[in-house]
Amino acid sequence: MATKAKRPKVDDGSEVDPLQNFLQWCNRVGLDLSNKVCVSKEGTVAEYGMLAKDNIEEGEVLFTIPRSALLHQETTVVSALLEKEKPCLESSSGWVPLLLALLYEYTSPQSHWKPYLSLWTDFKTLDHPMFWSKEERDRLLSGTGIPEAVDTDLANIQREYSDVVLPFISKHRDLWNPDTHTLELYTQLVAFVMAYSFQEPQEEDGDEDDDEEEEEEKAPNPPMMVPMADMLNHVSKHNANLEFTPDSLKMVCVRPISKGEEVFNTYGQMANWQLLHMYGFTEPYPSNSNDTADIPITNIYKVAAQGAGSDLGRQLLEEQWEMLCQMMQEKGAVVFGKQGCLTDTELHTVLKVLCMSKEEFSEFKENEGWEEDEEDEISLAFSNEGLPGLKASWKWLIHEAARLTLRSYGDWAEGVDSHQALMEDKAALGGLSSRQQKALQVRCGQQSILHRLMELTKS
Numbered sequence: 095m096a097t098k099a100k101r102p103k104v105d106d107g108s109e110v111d112p113l114q115n116f117l118q119w120c121n122r123v124g125l126d127l128s129n130k131v132c133v134s135k136e137g138t139v140a141e142y143g144m145l146a147k148d149n150i151e152e153g154e155v156l157f158t159i160p161r162s163a164l165l166h167q168e169t170t171v172v173s174a175l176l177e178k179e180k181p182c183l184e185s186s187s188g189w190v191p192l193l194l195a196l197l198y199e200y201t202s203p204q205s206h207w208k209p210y211l212s213l214w215t216d217f218k219t220l221d222h223p224m225f226w227s228k229e230e231r232d233r234l235l236s237g238t239g240i241p242e243a244v245d246t247d248l249a250n251i252q253r254e255y256s257d258v259v260l261p262f263i264s265k266h267r268d269l270w271n272p273d274t275h276t277l278e279l280y281t282q283l284v285a286f287v288m289a290y291s292f293q294e295p296q297e298e299d300g301d302e303d304d305d306e307e308e309e310e311e312k313a314p315n316p317p318m319m320v321p322m323a324d325m326l327n328h329v330s331k332h333n334a335n336l337e338f339t340p341d342s343l344k345m346v347c348v349r350p351i352s353k354g355e356e357v358f359n360t361y362g363q364m365a366n367w368q369l370l371h372m373y374g375f376t377e378p379y380p381s382n383s384n385d386t387a388d389i390p391i392t393n394i395y396k397v398a399a400q401g402a403g404s405d406l407g408r409q410l411l412e413e414q415w416e417m418l419c420q421m422m423q424e425k426g427a428v429v430f431g432k433q434g435c436l437t438d439t440e441l442h443t444v445l446k447v448l449c450m451s452k453e454e455f456s457e458f459k460e461n462e463g464w465e466e467d468e469e470d471e472i473s474l475a476f477s478n479e480g481l482p483g484l485k486a487s488w489k490w491l492i493h494e495a496a497r498l499t500l501r502s503y504g505d506w507a508e509g510v511d512s513h514q515a516l517m518e519d520k521a522a523l524g525g526l527s528s529r530q531q532k533a534l535q536v537r538c539g540q541q542s543i544l545h546r547l548m549e550l551t552k553s
């Protein structure tokens with residue numbers, strides 16, 4: 095078993111309340127907490143959270159964290175070594191330096207961040223799908239995109255640990271120990287970073303002449319741990335937001351909060367499948383205004399292939415598909431939100447290429463593309479308002495691809511035809527495990543978006 099952070103003890107051997115210990119530490123490191131808020135485990139949606147002790151106005155600062163209190167690769171005790179060895183610590187995630195810092199600080203009795211890290215003694219309570227069995231993930235979450243995302247994560251974690259972390263810690267046994275800093279602990283800390291870390295937004299250059307491509311190539315900032323800010327839970331209709339300044343980070347109220355209400359941060363615009371994947375929870379259906387459903391582009395192609403009558407038609411379609419695969423860099427899904435398509439440019443490209451006549455396709459290849467349509471027009475055309483007005487061939491492709499995608503949700507709720515019906519049956523819902531309930535929230539959100547899309551595109 096991996097060594098866990100032990101609960102602090104006072105002289106008589108009794109345990110210190112980890113929260114009080116953490117709040118005292120906050121005081122010592124100069125973290126300024128408004129007396130209008132408090133951290134609590136009661137009256138919150140999930141374990142620790144922040145509550146308003148008084149009415150709070152928009153713009154009020156709830157707490158300020160000096161940058162020296164943040165835990166990341168430049169503040170950890172082992173920062174000089176991490177900096178010196180930077181080239182050997184590169185990986186696709188870019189998380190290895192922070193994870194090495196956490197492996198060290200989490201298991202070091204002298205760590206400056208001990209009162210902070212001692213708040214969590216078992217990261218598995220986060221209940222990320224990565225801690226479910228593969229069988230349970232595949233059974234409960236098929237069709238949601240989560241099983242594939244978790245399989246990729248687990249393969250990456252294992253590779254990163256064996257190729258980068260283990261050789262590194264084996265070389266520095268004065269600081270790390272492979273018997274303590276195991277793959278199991280590493281995986282748990284990955285889940286901690288997924289659910290608790292923050293990424294500072296890239297600074298805007300302000301130089302308008304800058305080449306756009308250069309801007310896009312900037313790597314994202316590495317993640318960091320932000321004590322106190324990570325005590326806040328998330329909802330899509332949040333009431334507070336973290337602001338970054340050169341000296342400190344500030345949690346600022348973004349809509350009035352009444353006394354007794356929970357203070358909610360935003361973890362970003364997260365669909366329920368992303369919340370479950372990254373944080374191990376979902377917002378109750380249908381309250382997540384950021385919910386989305388993906389349609390794999392292969393499903394649009396499969397539908398188009400069913401509709402291609404002759405051999406010649408099928409050959410043309412295959413050429414068009416080959417070209418699309420070269421054009422689309424991402425793994426290939428179009429995303430629909432509650433108000434319409436969120437990847438309208440990609441969907442527009444897919445529909446345009448797959449519906450071209452032989453002549454149009456030859457012209458397209460000769461010109462190496464087409465004149466781009468106005469972005470605003472595309473965005474309107476693929477919004478819920480615009481979808482019913484699309485041309486019939488495009489509507490048919492979207493409609494049938496949505497139907498095909500809906501079929502990919504296996505049904506684990508035996509005897510129940512519709513997930514929606516189960517959602518409305520409070521007694522049956524109460525009989526489900528918490529994992530089954532979360533899976534249901536994800537599926538219902540995605541399915542309702544796809545059903546709506548079928549309605550909007552029916553001929």
Ligand SMILES: C[S@@+](CC[C@H](N)C(=O)[O-])C[C@H]1O[C@@H](n2cnc3c(N)ncnc32)[C@H](O)[C@@H]1O
Pocket residue numbers: 139140141142143220289290323324325326327328329372373374375376377
């Ligand atoms: C940044 S932490 C927030 C503090 C956390 N509640 C704690 O006790 O340590 C993120 C974790 O809080 C929980 N969480 C956040 N928002 C939630 C919500 N709206 N509903 C349920 N759980 C939530 C999830 O377990 C998530 O992984």
